[in-house]
Amino acid sequence: MIARRRLITPRSAQALASVVVWGTTVAAVVILVLILVFVLGRGLPHVGWSFLSRAPVDSGRGGGVLPIIAGTLEVTGLGVAVAAPLGIGTAVYLVEYTHEGPLTRVIRFGTECLAGVPSIIFGLFGFVLFVLGLGLGWSILAGAVTLAFMTLPTIIRTSEEALRAVPAAYREVSLSLGASKWQTIRKVVLPAAVPGILTGIVLALGRAIGETAAVIFTAGSNLPRLIPTSLLEGTRTLSVHFYQLAREGISAENAYATAAVLVLAISLTNVAAYAAMNRFMRRYR
Amino acid sequence: MPDVSKLAIRGLHVRYGQLRAVRGVDLAIPAGCVYAIIGPARSGKTSLLRTINLLSLEVDGAAVEGRILVDGEDVLRGDVDRARLRRRVGMVFATPQPLPGTIHDNLVYGPRLAGVRAPSQLAALIEESLRAAQLWDEVKDRLHESASALSGGQQQRLCLARTIALGPEIVLLDEPCSGLDPISTLKIEETMRSLRSRFTWVLVTNNTKQAARVSDRTAFMLAGELIEEAPTGRLFTAPVDQRTADYVEGRFG
Amino acid sequence: MILRSGVVDRTVARALKVLALSSIFVLASITFFIFREGAPLVYRVGLGNFLSSDWHPTAARFGIATMVAGSAAVTAGALALAVPLGIGCAIALAEMAHPILRRILKPAIEILAGIPSVVYGFMGIVVVLPWIRGHFGGPGASALAGALILGVMILPTIIAISLDALQAVPRTYREGSLAMGATQWQTIRRVVLPAARPGIVAAVILGMGRAVGETMAVVMVAGNAVQFPHSMLDPVRTLTANLALEMGYAAGDHRAALFATGMVLFLIVVVLNGVAGLARGGRAKSGGEARR
Numbered sequence: 001m002i003a004r005r006r007l008i009t010p011r012s013a014q015a016l017a018s019v020v021v022w023g024t025t026v027a028a029v030v031i032l033v034l035i036l037v038f039v040l041g042r043g044l045p046h047v048g049w050s051f052l053s054r055a056p057v058d059s060g061r062g063g064g065v066l067p068i069i070a071g072t073l074e075v076t077g078l079g080v081a082v083a084a085p086l087g088i089g090t091a092v093y094l095v096e097y098t099h100e101g102p103l104t105r106v107i108r109f110g111t112e113c114l115a116g117v118p119s120i121i122f123g124l125f126g127f128v129l130f131v132l133g134l135g136l137g138w139s140i141l142a143g144a145v146t147l148a149f150m151t152l153p154t155i156i157r158t159s160e161e162a163l164r165a166v167p168a169a170y171r172e173v174s175l176s177l178g179a180s181k182w183q184t185i186r187k188v189v190l191p192a193a194v195p196g197i198l199t200g201i202v203l204a205l206g207r208a209i210g211e212t213a214a215v216i217f218t219a220g221s222n223l224p225r226l227i228p229t230s231l232l233e234g235t236r237t238l239s240v241h242f243y244q245l246a247r248e249g250i251s252a253e254n255a256y257a258t259a260a261v262l263v264l265a266i267s268l269t270n271v272a273a274y275a276a277m278n279r280f281m282r283r284y285r
Numbered sequence: 286m287p288d289v290s291k292l293a294i295r296g297l298h299v300r301y302g303q304l305r306a307v308r309g310v311d312l313a314i315p316a317g318c319v320y321a322i323i324g325p326a327r328s329g330k331t332s333l334l335r336t337i338n339l340l341s342l343e344v345d346g347a348a349v350e351g352r353i354l355v356d357g358e359d360v361l362r363g364d365v366d367r368a369r370l371r372r373r374v375g376m377v378f379a380t381p382q383p384l385p386g387t388i389h390d391n392l393v394y395g396p397r398l399a400g401v402r403a404p405s406q407l408a409a410l411i412e413e414s415l416r417a418a419q420l421w422d423e424v425k426d427r428l429h430e431s432a433s434a435l436s437g438g439q440q441q442r443l444c445l446a447r448t449i450a451l452g453p454e455i456v457l458l459d460e461p462c463s464g465l466d467p468i469s470t471l472k473i474e475e476t477m478r479s480l481r482s483r484f485t486w487v488l489v490t491n492n493t494k495q496a497a498r499v500s501d502r503t504a505f506m507l508a509g510e511l512i513e514e515a516p517t518g519r520l521f522t523a524p525v526d527q528r529t530a531d532y533v534e535g536r537f538g
Numbered sequence: 539m540i541l542r543s544g545v546v547d548r549t550v551a552r553a554l555k556v557l558a559l560s561s562i563f564v565l566a567s568i569t570f571f572i573f574r575e576g577a578p579l580v581y582r583v584g585l586g587n588f589l590s591s592d593w594h595p596t597a598a599r600f601g602i603a604t605m606v607a608g609s610a611a612v613t614a615g616a617l618a619l620a621v622p623l624g625i626g627c628a629i630a631l632a633e634m635a636h637p638i639l640r641r642i643l644k645p646a647i648e649i650l651a652g653i654p655s656v657v658y659g660f661m662g663i664v665v666v667l668p669w670i671r672g673h674f675g676g677p678g679a680s681a682l683a684g685a686l687i688l689g690v691m692i693l694p695t696i697i698a699i700s701l702d703a704l705q706a707v708p709r710t711y712r713e714g715s716l717a718m719g720a721t722q723w724q725t726i727r728r729v730v731l732p733a734a735r736p737g738i739v740a741a742v743i744l745g746m747g748r749a750v751g752e753t754m755a756v757v758m759v760a761g762n763a764v765q766f767p768h769s770m771l772d773p774v775r776t777l778t779a780n781l782a783l784e785m786g787y788a789a790g791d792h793r794a795a796l797f798a799t800g801m802v803l804f805l806i807v808v809v810l811n812g813v814a815g816l817a818r819g820g821r822a823k824s825g826g827e828a829r830r
Contacts, residue, residue: 010721017723018634024626025635028697029643031690032650035661039653086564089557097551099346107562109815114565116744116807118751120781121800125568127785128575128793149568152561169382172344173444177395178372178451181343182550187394192385203652210654213753213782239654243754246660259657266652274645366544 036263043260046253052261056223056241061251065258067226071235074140074228075219076208079147084201086148087155091197094156095163096185108160114153119214122150126218138220138234146218147211151204158200162193195277202273206266212239238262290354291316291485292337292455297351299332299341306332306347308509314502316454319477319486321500321517323493325537329509330489334457337487338374339367355455372399375448379460381440383432388424391432391443395451410450417480418446419472438469445473455485462495474499493533497521505529572804576797583791588798593764593780595788600795602802604766608681608774611767612756613749615685616692621742623689624696628738631697632704633726644701651694659758662687667759674771677761682770684760688752692745699744703737704730736817743814747807753778777803 008016050064057063098104126146136142166189174184190197220234221244228235236244239262245255290313299307307329314320322330332341339360341347352359360370372395384391392411393401401407411428415421420442424435432443441461448456458477462470477486477499490496496503497517504514505524513520513529524530531537580588583600590601631640666686667678674682707730715725731738753776761773762783775783777799788796 010724014721014723017726021626021630021634024623025630028623028627028693032647032693035653035658035690036650038661038665039657086557086561089554090561093554093558097554109811110562110565110569112815113804113808113811114568116747116751116811118753118778118803118807120751120753120778121572121803122568124781124785124796124800125571128797129571149564153565156561167382168344169378169380170384172340172378173382173384174394175343175367176338176340176371176376176378177398177447178368179394179398180368180544180547182547183368183398188384206652210652210656212654212656213778217785239656242654242660243656246656246663247758255660259660263653263657266654267649270649270652271645274648 039256039259039263043256043258043263046257047260051254051257055226059223059250061254065238065241065261067224068236068238068241068258069261070226071140071219071224071228072209072237072239075143075215075235075237076147076205076211078140078144078231079208080151080201080205082144082148083152083155083204087152088159088197090156091159091163092185092190095160096181096189108157111153111156115157119150119211122146123214123217125149126214131218136232138218138222139232140219140228140235141231143215143219143235143237144231146214147208150211150214151208154204154207155200158203159193159197162196162200163189165196166192199273199277202269202276206269206273209237209269210239210262210266211237212243216240216243238265290314291356292487293352293354293357294333294337295352295354297333297336297353298349299329299336300348301332301346306509307336309351310506310509310511312504312511312514314485314487316485317482318501319481319488319499321488321490321496321503322506323490323496323503323532324506325491325532327508328506330506331459333506334376334459334487334489337455337457338371338376339365340376343367368398372451373453374455374457375451375453376457376459377441377444377448377461379463381437381444383435383440383443386432387429388432388435388443389428392447392450395447399451414446414450417449418442418476420446436466436469438465438472441465441469442472442476445476449480449484453484455487458486458488458490460490460492461488462490462492470495493521493535505532507532569804572797572800575794576799576801579791579794579798580801583795588795591766595784595792595795598791600791600798602777602780602799604764605775605777605780605799606802607766608760609750609776609778611681611770611774612684612688612760612776613746615681615770616688616749617742617746619686619689620693620696620745624693624741624745625700625738627693627697628700628704628741629726629731632701633722633730644698647694647697651698655691655752655755656758658687658691659755662755662759670771676771677773679759679761679773680771681760681767681774684756684774684776685770687755687759688749691752691755692748695748696741696745699741700734700738703734703741706737707733739817740814743810743817747810747814750806750810751778751803752776753782757782 052064053066054064055067056065094104094107126142130136130142130145131138170188170192171184174188179187215237219237221236221240222234224233224235238258242255242258242262245251245258292314294310294312297307297310298305310333324330332347335341335345336347336349337353342349349361351361353361355374384394389411392414393407396407396410401410412421415424420439423439432440435443462473474495488500500517502515503517503520505512505520507528513524513526520529521533524533583598588600589603591603592599592601593604631643662683666683670680670683671678711729711733712725715729756776757779760776760779762775762779763773764775767774781796781799785796
């Protein structure tokens with residue numbers, strides 16, 4: 001074969017490409033790391049036990065975020081607690097009890113779309129329907145139900161994927177050993193799918209904790225009591241608190257501190273999700 | 286006329302949508318023998334097998350007509366208890382498929398569902414079925430290790446053992462030795478031979494030599510129909526139908 | 539207790555069916571509600587009004603064109619930043635990085651995807667706005683600021699999904715190409731990238747969807763002025779920001795117009811998902827199984 005003389009030899013193209021590609025990687029990683037460093041660097045020094053255990057003072061100029069942490073847990077916890085059984089049950093029904101066809105494809109497309117709908121729209125929906133329409137006012141309940149609606153499509157989708165990833169052979173084998181359909185699901189399919197399902201739920205929880213737009217219009221932004229007496233009380237979550245502090249310029253210190261707590265909480269939930277998934281996978285392989 | 290066969294198939298049609306996989310098959314399998322069903326790909330033998338324990342209905346979405354009689358009872362009735370049927374008619378699949386978990390878990394899964402709980406009973410069951418499948422010596426110290434750590438041949442013998450542990454009357458085998466090493470193949474064939482009187486074995490295989498080695502009677506299927514059925518010796522040396530002769534002598538396959 | 543397996547099975551099947559139908563009902567009701575509140579308004583004021591660039595709710599003018607332009611400017615800028623960086627990073631991680639580096643960075647990037655948007659917005663206020671003010675003058679809050687912040691926000695998404703797409707390309711493709719004497723870059727360019735293209739396209743589209751749907755960060759840095767941007771340095775208001783800013787006090791037709799905006803956003807998401815689905819549908823399922 002006659003070798004042609006080229007402007008850029010393959011070897012130098014390789015070197016050039018390497019440089020460009022690694023350059024973009026360094027840039028991307030540096031940017032992302034800088035953000036983490038920035039937020040944690042300025043925020044962590046102010047996050048101490050007193051910050052985590054006291055209530056805000058003077059609209060957040062001083063004090064801490066304890067009731068706000070509580071508010072966050074109430075709204076997101078309740079929301080995910082409602083969405084999870086509903087979503088997992090739906091996924092089980094879709095995967096195990098229906099055959100693949102136009103109907104299931106429409107449902108899947110619908111859940112994927114709703115998983116991608118901007119959260120502000122859920123906020124609008126929750127505001128008009130729950131806060132105003134049902135008369136709940138700005139409340140933990142309105143916030144939780146809105147978050148439940150928001151996370152439901154994601155949970156259905158991730159649970160469905162996890163269930164479909166279980167090899168068909170497991171089901172056949174279980175049935176042929178004398179198990180009923182429900183026993184097969186309960187003893188073989190669900191345990192094998194649990195890592196994926198749990199990961200999906202924890203990720204949904206992480207997303208809900210960081211959510212601002214949907215929550216600010218449904219749970220409100222009133223500074224909450226530490227222990228709410230009813231679900232109809234309004235509350236403020238960490239991300240809403242951070243938003244108020246940042247926008248109103250109330251206290252840069254506390255804003256950074258709140259951001260640091262937020263970022264840590266979400267990162268920890270994500271890390272926990274992946275660690276749990278890895279450990280389960282290793283046990284079941 | 287009283288039907289003394291363990292497993293009788295009458296006028297069986299199996300359809301997947303428009304595709305007719307089994308066309309009007311009549312078959313009678315006596316108790317306590319090894320019965321082979323041979324034929325080329327797409328002959329319907331696997332569809333037939335999977336209909337006997339209703340898997341084709343439940344999992345593959347097949348439509349079925351006809352009757353399948355186990356000890357005279359039709360299992361294609363609407364109200365049959367599928368779980369109980371599958372404990373009487375066990376199945377070993379073509380690809381070894383251990384359930385996730387340990388060797389012990391795999392073996393006790395079926396018996397536990399059937400109500401056997403006592404640890405001593407389960408332990409006896411485990412040893413007995415592993416010995417029957419010629420696997421006991423190799424795994425007796427490893428019962429609590431993961432089943433997927435075993436080799437392919439060992440896994441398939443484990444699948445055979447867990448089926449035996451159910452205490453079935455009939456064992457269906459769907460090309461159980463395809464892709465296995467020769468030693469494991471031999472051991473599985475040995476298991477079938479030695480336990481002939483205890484179970485009725487129905488073996489689907491596209492390995493004619495295996496059928497000749499191990500079975501008492503053989504049926505030849507082609508394109509969904511039963512062409513010929515006879516004691517193994519006669520089918521292989523003096524087949525009645527020309528198509529049987531062609532297949533058995535390797536002129537197509 | 540040994541119940542006949544049939545009875546338990548049937549009860550469970552029925553219970554799950556109820557759950558599934560409830561979920562689907564819930565999700566459908568959201569869609570229905572948004573359209574029911576929004577569509578009549580478009581019908582009432584006319585498409586011409588709705589698509590004009592005149593947004594004056596008090597005078598019954600509900601033209602969203604300026605906000606569409608705002609969303610478009612910010613999203614386009616974000617993609618211009620995130621797509622080259624993201625795909626480049628994905629290529630490096632998938633093809634050239636040591637497996638250990640990949641195992642550390644991949645989860646790290648996915649964790650970074652979870653940082654709340656308000657934090658990014660604040661970073662924008664504190665870092666990006668002064669930088670723009672210093673280099674270009676003006677107030678700082680602009681489409682450029684929005685684009686930069688959004689670009690960084692969708693970067694982890696694009697990296698993670700492109701990385702998945704590249705890793706799903708069967709190893710045999712690369713081995714075959716290298717065995718024929720191609721360099722690694724030639725292999726990437728001619729074999730791996732084309733094979734991964736559906737997944738990468740899906741990654742970009744998903745990133746775009748995330749950018750279009752982002753609210754808090756753009757509210758904080760993009761300026762929120764209802765005007766057509768003539769350059770990236772002009773302040774803009776996106777469709778989502780409009781919803782957030784006016785929802786609290788809108789009533790009657792004004793509120794219906796906000797729902798109509800929500801409707802438009804919803805349709806954009808549907809279209810984007812449809813295109814992403816088509817792009818991914820071409821690739822056979824074997825991609826995922828090969829990786830397992």
